Amino acid sequence: MNISGEEFIKGCSAIGAGLAVIAGIGPGVGQGIAAGHAAAAVGRNPGAKSDVTSTMLLGQAVAETTGLYGLLIAMLLLFVKPLV
Amino acid sequence: MGNYTLLLSGNVDFMIKGIFSYNCFGHEVWITTTHVCTLIVMLLLVVFAAIAGKAVKKANEDEAPGMFLNIVELLMDFLDGVINSTMGKNASKFVNYILTLFFFIFISNISGLFGLRPPTADYGVTFPLGVITFSLITFNKFKHQKVSGVIKGLCDPWVFWLPINLIGDFAVPVSLSLRLFANVLSGTVMMALYYGLLPVFVKIGIPAVLHVYFDLFSGAIQTYVFCMLTMTYVSDAIGEG
Numbered sequence: 665m666n667i668s669g670e671e672f673i674k675g676c677s678a679i680g681a682g683l684a685v686i687a688g689i690g691p692g693v694g695q696g697i698a699a700g701h702a703a704a705a706v707g708r709n710p711g712a713k714s715d716v717t718s719t720m721l722l723g724q725a726v727a728e729t730t731g732l733y734g735l736l737i738a739m740l741l742l743f744v745k746p747l748v
Numbered sequence: 749m750g751n752y753t754l755l756l757s758g759n760v761d762f763m764i765k766g767i768f769s770y771n772c773f774g775h776e777v778w779i780t781t782t783h784v785c786t787l788i789v790m791l792l793l794v795v796f797a798a799i800a801g802k803a804v805k806k807a808n809e810d811e812a813p814g815m816f817l818n819i820v821e822l823l824m825d826f827l828d829g830v831i832n833s834t835m836g837k838n839a840s841k842f843v844n845y846i847l848t849l850f851f852f853i854f855i856s857n858i859s860g861l862f863g864l865r866p867p868t869a870d871y872g873v874t875f876p877l878g879v880i881t882f883s884l885i886t887f888n889k890f891k892h893q894k895v896s897g898v899i900k901g902l903c904d905p906w907v908f909w910l911p912i913n914l915i916g917d918f919a920v921p922v923s924l925s926l927r928l929f930a931n932v933l934s935g936t937v938m939m940a941l942y943y944g945l946l947p948v949f950v951k952i953g954i955p956a957v958l959h960v961y962f963d964l965f966s967g968a969i970q971t972y973v974f975c976m977l978t979m980t981y982v983s984d985a986i987g988e989g
Contacts, residue, residue: 721973722973722977725969726927729923732927732930733930735934739933743763
């Protein structure tokens with residue numbers, strides 16, 4: 665079986681894209697912890713529900729950024745193909 | 749071009765497409781789908797603003813407001829409340845910018861519902877928004893903390909922290925714009941994959957749920973986050989004084 669250099673690089677890019685989206689684990693765990701604590705906070709103080717929810721959403725969106733960087737790297741590898 | 753089986757098996761398409769190009773002082777400049785969709789969004793906003801302005805001007809104090817006026821008042825009341833509670837006494841100076849930002853980003857994000865390619869799924873749209881916020885932050889820093897305060901803030905714990913603080917300052921527009929861009933782009937890609945790859949019978953009904961999540965929910969959250977962070981950074985730059 666003959667594999668040209670370009671095809672080899674494309675295959676490796678696909679593997680790299682798959683590895684890059686592993687970055688999604690971190691934000692997933694982090695957002696889960698934030699949501700859990702927010703739920704606990706609402707349980708303790710139901711009056712502050714709207715404040716807790718907006719703070720949680722803001723914090724989660726900021727925490728999500730690292731995962732999105734991984735996604736962006738995967739997109740670049742798959743569709744822009746900087747290495748080919 | 750696309751040698752991947754993924755791209756060949758269906759008509760997956762979420763790229764920005766050039767519509768026509770023209771020569772501008774020796775450079776080839778493209779008019780893309782982003783320009784067209786931005787124009788449509790702006791047109792929508794202008795029409796909405798004109799109708800809302802007319803309705804507000806015509807409003808009579810003695811009688812109950814109509815349906816449209818009621819909705820406009822509800823919206824403005826909510827947004828005013830959010831801005832006032834975040835920025836305090838500085839709110840009046842920034843309320844126009846924040847509201848413009850809010851409406852533009854929100855309508856852009858949900859324009860996927862109407863079959864457009866969201867303009868915010870183009871880094872060329874979100875990065876300027878980040879840069880505008882960055883210039884607002886820097887301008888207000890220099891205006892309210894004076895040059896000595898800015899230098900003191902940069903060398904915060906010690907002089908050697910200067911490069912790290914500088915990187916931290918310049919990362920603000922990049923992370924702000926990348927967050928919005930990547931979120932909207934991921935929604936666009938997901939929808940394109942769903943529409944392009946699956947057989948026809950699953951395309952009935954299910955995409956509505958996905959649209960609600962990826963376009964409406966995600967778009968609203970990201971709009972809120974962008975405006976909220978802009979407000980927080982700007983009121984941080986203004987400080988107490």
